[in-house]
Amino acid sequence: MxxxxxxxxxxxxxxxxxSVAGSKKNSALNLIADALLENAEDIIxxxxxxxxxxxxKGLTPSLIxxxxxxxxxxxxxxxxxxxxxxxxxxxxNIISGNTLPNGLKVTKVTVPLGVIGIIFEARPxxxxxxxxxxxxxxxxxxxxxxxxxxxxxxxxxxxxxxAVEKSGLPKDSIQLIxxxxxxxxxxxxxxxxxxxxxxxxxxxxxxxxxxxxxxxPVIETGVGNCHVYVxxxxxxxxxxxxxxxxKTSRPSVCNAIETILVHKDIAMSALPKIKEKLDTKNVQxxxxxxxxxxxxxxxxxxxxxxxxxxxxxxxxACKVVDSxxxxxxxIAKYSSGHSECIVTDNYECANKFKEQVDAxxxxxxxxxxxxxxxxxxxxxxxxxxxxxxxxxxxxxxNQLTSSKFIVEGNGQIRV
Amino acid sequence: MxxxxxxxxxxxxxxxxxSVAGSKKNSALNLIADALLENAEDIIxxxxxxxxxxxxKGLTPSLIxxxxxxxxxxxxxxxxxxxxxxxxxxxxNIISGNTLPNGLKVTKVTVPLGVIGIIFEARPxxxxxxxxxxxxxxxxxxxxxxxxxxxxxxxxxxxxxxAVEKSGLPKDSIQLIxxxxxxxxxxxxxxxxxxxxxxxxxxxxxxxxxxxxxxxPVIETGVGNCHVYVxxxxxxxxxxxxxxxxKTSRPSVCNAIETILVHKDIAMSALPKIKEKLDTKNVQxxxxxxxxxxxxxxxxxxxxxxxxxxxxxxxxACKVVDSxxxxxxxIAKYSSGHSECIVTDNYECANKFKEQVDAxxxxxxxxxxxxxxxxxxxxxxxxxxxxxxxxxxxxxxNQLTSSKFIVEGNGQIRV
Numbered sequence: 001m002x003x004x005x006x007x008x009x010x011x012x013x014x015x016x017x018x019s020v021a022g023s024k025k026n027s028a029l030n031l032i033a034d035a036l037l038e039n040a041e042d043i044i045x046x047x048x049x050x051x052x053x054x055x056x057k058g059l060t061p062s063l064i065x066x067x068x069x070x071x072x073x074x075x076x077x078x079x080x081x082x083x084x085x086x087x088x089x090x091x092x093n094i095i096s097g098n099t100l101p102n103g104l105k106v107t108k109v110t111v112p113l114g115v116i117g118i119i120f121e122a123r124p125x126x127x128x129x130x131x132x133x134x135x136x137x138x139x140x141x142x143x144x145x146x147x148x149x150x151x152x153x154x155x156x157x158x159x160x161x162x163a164v165e166k167s168g169l170p171k172d173s174i175q176l177i178x179x180x181x182x183x184x185x186x187x188x189x190x191x192x193x194x195x196x197x198x199x200x201x202x203x204x205x206x207x208x209x210x211x212x213x214x215x216x217p218v219i220e221t222g223v224g225n226c227h228v229y230v231x232x233x234x235x236x237x238x239x240x241x242x243x244x245x246x247k248t249s250r251p252s253v254c255n256a257i258e259t260i261l262v263h264k265d266i267a268m269s270a271l272p273k274i275k276e277k278l279d280t281k282n283v284q285x286x287x288x289x290x291x292x293x294x295x296x297x298x299x300x301x302x303x304x305x306x307x308x309x310x311x312x313x314x315x316x317a318c319k320v321v322d323s324x325x326x327x328x329x330x331i332a333k334y335s336s337g338h339s340e341c342i343v344t345d346n347y348e349c350a351n352k353f354k355e356q357v358d359a360x361x362x363x364x365x366x367x368x369x370x371x372x373x374x375x376x377x378x379x380x381x382x383x384x385x386x387x388x389x390x391x392x393x394x395x396x397x398n399q400l401t402s403s404k405f406i407v408e409g410n411g412q413i414r415v
Numbered sequence: 416m417x418x419x420x421x422x423x424x425x426x427x428x429x430x431x432x433x434s435v436a437g438s439k440k441n442s443a444l445n446l447i448a449d450a451l452l453e454n455a456e457d458i459i460x461x462x463x464x465x466x467x468x469x470x471x472k473g474l475t476p477s478l479i480x481x482x483x484x485x486x487x488x489x490x491x492x493x494x495x496x497x498x499x500x501x502x503x504x505x506x507x508n509i510i511s512g513n514t515l516p517n518g519l520k521v522t523k524v525t526v527p528l529g530v531i532g533i534i535f536e537a538r539p540x541x542x543x544x545x546x547x548x549x550x551x552x553x554x555x556x557x558x559x560x561x562x563x564x565x566x567x568x569x570x571x572x573x574x575x576x577x578a579v580e581k582s583g584l585p586k587d588s589i590q591l592i593x594x595x596x597x598x599x600x601x602x603x604x605x606x607x608x609x610x611x612x613x614x615x616x617x618x619x620x621x622x623x624x625x626x627x628x629x630x631x632p633v634i635e636t637g638v639g640n641c642h643v644y645v646x647x648x649x650x651x652x653x654x655x656x657x658x659x660x661x662k663t664s665r666p667s668v669c670n671a672i673e674t675i676l677v678h679k680d681i682a683m684s685a686l687p688k689i690k691e692k693l694d695t696k697n698v699q700x701x702x703x704x705x706x707x708x709x710x711x712x713x714x715x716x717x718x719x720x721x722x723x724x725x726x727x728x729x730x731x732a733c734k735v736v737d738s739x740x741x742x743x744x745x746i747a748k749y750s751s752g753h754s755e756c757i758v759t760d761n762y763e764c765a766n767k768f769k770e771q772v773d774a775x776x777x778x779x780x781x782x783x784x785x786x787x788x789x790x791x792x793x794x795x796x797x798x799x800x801x802x803x804x805x806x807x808x809x810x811x812x813n814q815l816t817s818s819k820f821i822v823e824g825n826g827q828i829r830v
Contacts, residue, residue, distance in 0.1 A: 020770050085733060098792065104781055106791055113803050114773070192626070196803045211607070215627050217804045240827040245828035331433060354821050355435050356527070366519055366824030375829070376521055376820070377513065388528050388611045388817035389632045390805040402803035405791070406769050409781030411653040414658035414790070 004187040008194025009177050011115040011140040014170035017282060018138045019091070019112050021169055025135055028167035029085035035163040036128065036156070040074045046155035047124065054148055066123050067149055077128040077156075080380065084132040084264070086337040087379045091138045098193045105408045110401045112138030116195035117188050119144045121202035131160055131174045133382050140173050142195070144188055145237045146202075147180035154178060173217035185364035187216040196402075201383055204310065219390060221383035224254030224338035225310045228366045229272055229327040229343035229353070232263040238365060239343040243316075245367040246341070248281045252312045254384060255339050255371040259307055259317040261327040264290070267320045271295055283314045290320035307334045324349050328356050335359060339368035340387050360386060360393035422590050424608025426530040426555040429585035433553045434506070434527050436584055438622045443582035444500035444547055448493040450578040451543065451571070455489045461570035462539065469563055481538050482564055492543040492571075495795065499547040502794045506553045520823045525816045527553030529611035533601050534559045534625060536617035539567035545616070546575055546589045548797045549692075552815035555588050557610070559603055561617075564597035569593060604629040611817075612805075616798055617724070624734045634805060636798035639669030639753035640725045641783045644742040644768070645685055646759035647678040653780060654758040655689045660782040661756070667727045669799060670754050670786040674722055674732040676742040679705070682735045686710055696731045705735035722749045737750040739764050743771050750774060753801050754783035775801060775808035 001009070010163040018025070036043070047069040090110060097107040120126045127143055134141035148150055157176035165171040177184050182277055188199065192215045199219045200210040211218050222339045230239045246257040262270055271294050273283060286302040287295060299318070306317040307330070321327045324342075331340055341363035343355040350364045361371045371394060373381025378396030385391045391399035417425070422576045432777055433440070451458070462484040505525060512522040531554045535541045542558055549556035560568040572591035580586040592599050604613065607630045614634045615625040626633050643661055645654045661672040677685055686709050690700060701717040702710060714733070721732040722745070736742045739757075746755055756778035757768040765779045776786045786809060788796020793811030806814035 016771070016773075019773065094573065100785075100790070104785060111773070137578065212630050217632065217802060219804070235826070241828055249829055350823075351676045356431070358431075358526070360818060361820040361822055363822045364824065366822055366827040367829050369829035370515075370519060370822060370827070371820075375515070377515060378519065387632060389634070392817050393820050402807050404774060405776040405786075405808050407776055407781055407785060408765075409779065411650070411656065412785070413656055413780040414664055414782050414784035 002187060003179070004177065004184060005194070007142055008115065008191045010172040011142055011175060014172040015112065015114045015140040017170050018135070018140060018173055021138060024167060024169055025089070025138065026085045026162045028169050029081050029132055030137060031163040031167050032128070032132065032160050033081040033085070035159045036074055036078040036081065039155075039159045040071060042158065043074060043152065044069060044071070046151040049151045050069065050124075050149055058242065059148065059359055063148070067152070069124060069152060073125060077125050080129055081132040081281045084136050084380055084397070085266065087136065087397060090136070090401050095403055100351070102412050103409065104412055107406045108403050109406060111404050113402050114140065115140045115194055116148055116400065117142045117144070117191065117195045117197065117216065118199040119188065119200045119202070119206065121186050121206060123148045124149040124156060126201060127153045127156045128160065129175065130381065130382060132293045133380055133397055134400060135164070135173055135361050137397045138398055142175050142188065144185050145180070146179040150178065150180050180333070186213065189216060192216050199383060213360045219383070219385050219395070220387040221385055222254045223310060223336045223386055224256070225259070225308065225334060225336040226255060226257045226339045226341075227259050227261055227331050227335060228341045228343060229324070229331070230263060230266060230274075231263040231342055231349050233322060233344065233346035233349060234263075234266060234270065234343040235345060236266070236270045236273055238280055239270060240277045242341065242343055242365070242367050243274055244277045246369055247278065247283055247316050248314065249367075249369055251314055255291050255368050256312070257316070257341075257368055258309065258311050259319065261319050261321050261332070263324070263327070266322050267291070268294055271318075278316065281314060285316055285318050287318040288320055291318045310336070324352060328353065330359055331359075336386055338372040338384065339363065341366065341368050360384065417602060418594070419592065419606060420609070421624045422557055422592065423530065423606045425587040426557055426590060427609045429587040430527065430529045431554040432585050433550070433555060433588055436553060437504070439582060439584055440504070440550055440553065441500045443579050443584050444496050444550060445710040446578040446582050447543070447547065447575050448496040448500070450574045451489055451496065455486060455573045458489060458567065458570045458574065459484060459486070459650065461566040464566045465539075465564050474563065480564070482567070484539060484567060488540060492540050495544055495561055496547040499551050499795050499812070502551065502812060505551070505816050510818055517602060517827050518824065519825050520644050520828055522821045523818050524821060528815055528817050530557065530609055531815065532557045532559070532606065532610045532613040532631065533620065534600050534603065534613065534615045534617070536561045536621060539564040539571060541616060542568045542571045542591065543575065544795065545797060548795055548812055549815060550579070550588055552812045554815055557590050557592065557603065559592040559600050560595070562714050564648050565593065565595050590664070601628065604631060607631050614798060634798070634800050634810070635802040636800055637669045638725060638751045638801055640670070640674070640749060640751040641670060641672045641754045641756075642674050642676055642721065642746050642750060643672050643756045643758060643783070644676040644739070644746070645655050645678060645681060645689075646739060646757055646761065646764050647680045648761035648764060649678075649681060649685065649758040650760060651681070651685045651688055654685060655692045657756065657758055657780070658689055659692045662693065662698055662731050663729065664782075664784055666729055671727070671754075672783055673724065674734065674749070675735050676736050676745055678739070678742070679735050679737055682706070683709055686733075693731065696729060700731055700733050702733040703735055706733045725751070739767060746772055746774075751801055752787040753799065754778065756781065756783050775799065
């Protein structure tokens with residue numbers, strides 16, 4: 001048995017206890033929050049090693065920033081864990097129930113998923129966030145973080161494991177894989193005897209690798225090629241505000257937009273206003289021929305590949321479309337199915353867009369930046385699912401559960 | 416582009432229409448039912464070719480029986496399709512909704528999954544059953560059946576496609592892969608650009624191959640290593656009736672039991688009665704040492720591997736356990752998580768078993784044979800999920816849907 005298989009086995013045993021742990025889970029979470037603060041110094045010390053090494057390796061300042069854990073961020077982690085503790089228990093809820101003609105009572109109740117694997121990159125606070133969410137939903141978790149944050153992750157995991165043990169729950173409810181080689185994440189992807197689901201959190205490359213190689217069911221998260229469509233009946237002022245917000249408030253995240261589509265009848269008046277606003281943050285536009293006719297040659301010519309690209313930067317593709325159907329078709333072809341928006345004052349166009357656009361979140365007259373577990377009121381978020389199976393859109397603790405049927409009888413047999 | 420990729424592309428286009436097809440889906444289903452009856456002769460003619468070839472290849476009589484489509488079975492298929500048409504539409508239902516503090520209205524609604532792939536073995540009626548369920552839930556389907564039934568499947572698919580076209584929906588809502596080589600099913604497993612989910616229906620070997628090789632999300636179905644635990648407080652008469660029913664009413668199906676666990680305090684009185692009943696159908700018992708002490712050497716000694724085996728036959732493993740905890744631990748180790756039963760008159764034991772046993776369906780005092788979409792009142796069933804992601808237990812049309820968030824505002828941006 002490999003080290004990772006051993007971990008899987010221990011996690012499965014821990015999961016049996018967690019599935020019936022009830023309010024002990026909250027005690028454990030509150031103890032974790034306390035322990036993170038009490039041991040902040042040790043965590044920061046470990047984090048400093050990661051930062052040193054990162055600088056030596058020439059990580060960019062923004063990566064170093066994501067890696068850094070100051071006292072404020074550790075307080076943020078502890079607060080986050082306490083907030084998760086305060087949420088209602090997602091386990092043991094009755095989803096539905098009925099009595100069959102033969103008298104059998106069938107009840108469908110929520111249960112934990114079991115053992116969850118999480119493969120994540122740079123940010124060490126994911127260790128605490130993800131483990132807390134998994135624990136709250138009664139799941140054991142095996143975390144496999146990136147090598148840049150290994151000292152920080154190890155320190156955080158140690159603190160959490162001790163706190164869990166102190167609460168009377170199994171220490172192995174939370175485990176961290178300390179081997180950060182590619183081999184360890186490959187082994188995790190093969191662990192179908194023990195893992196119920198694997199969630200990759202990170203860049204498109206990581207997610208693709210996990211989806212393609214995992215034998216364990218995967219929840220795909222996070223890739224967002226999002227659009228705003230400015231309809232013929234749009235309020236131009238509103239459209240330009242929404243586009244500006246959706247592109248520039250945080251360009252590096254998945255719910256930021258990458259392409260705008262503009263109805264031909266409004267393009268002449270709308271495009272200059274949209275561009276004026278975007279110019280204040282030096283957003284680079286890449287436009288179709290009609291866009292460039294209207295806005296001039298300062299707009300770079302868009303290539304086909306631009307419409308497929310998640311820029312995650314101050315770059316925005318732009319295309320003038322003939323109709324709402326043209327916009328919907330464009331989205332069907334190029335979108336990653338994350339968040340899509342129409343700006344319109346027309347009732348029928350709004351309804352058509354809502355019905356026909358296939359995405360986790362479809363917006364009318366609001367910024368796509370709201371696609372987020374916190375904003376949607378889920379309490380906290382483990383990721384944003386862009387697949388259709390199991391969960392779609394922001395996933396909170398409810399999406400970390402499964403269900404079972406309880407069937408109660410008095411001797412019924414099937415004839 | 417390969418033939419299978421072409422099919423994927425066409426399916427995705429068809430799925431766009433189906434997602435907003437509303438009651439046209441029911442017209443299409445009723446036309447399919449009519450067409451199956453009208454073209455019964457052609458279908459039977461094609462089926463005869465498969466039967467001839469099957470006999471030449473030396474298929475067993477039971478496989479030949481599963482392959483055979485008489486007029487009664489075609490009528491059964493047509494009735495099944497009409498029944499699916501009569502079910503409520505699973506698409507467009509509101510799951511939840513709320514208004515955020517900023518005024519955004521968030522509504523979660525059911526939508527089709529999109530494109531579903533189904534890989535199945537012998538029985539040609541799966542072609543009609545599965546396609547009807549997918550269509551009802553607004554999904555396009557790509558079917559890949561086994562080579563033994565290829566002529567029958569092709570004839571059925573042709574009839575269905577023509578009927579769908581007649582209803583005004585895209586013909587490619589239903590497609591059948593006529594190439595039955597291993598290559599075609601491998602290609603289907605790689606089709607992640609077009610397929611939203613892949614459902615294998617067949618033996619354990621097929622399912623394992625799909626789970627391990629598919630890049631498309633899979634719903635695992637059907638493997639059932641099920642148990643009945645006879646508690647210390649069991650009604651022995653009831654226990655032996657339930658065991659007899661769960662083992663012998665149809666041993667070849669996944670909800671039949673494979674092992675019984677008997678509390679040591681009741682074993683002496685219960686085991687002979689259980690055996691007496693099972694003897695009437697010549698069920699072979701494979702017992703632990705204590706079982707053999709009680710029942711004698713006519714009971715074969717069970718090996719460790721027996722407890723892992725889905726016999727699908729008149730064979731039953733038997734183990735005497737020290738306590739309910741022993742039974743629950745045995746099930747946690749050996750069960751496939753399909754259906755598990757306790758027979759008891761004790762309230763606390765019943766509750767403990769219901770809570771702690773991790774399976775798609777957990778029974779108190781009733782036969783595991785009820786785990787079935789039809790029995791549970793789902794109308795019809797596409798399979799029984801034994802995984803925890805997305806759907807668990809019998810899956811009906813509601814399990815062939817996903818959801819999306821509709822977010823409606825009046826210009827909200829995220830600060």
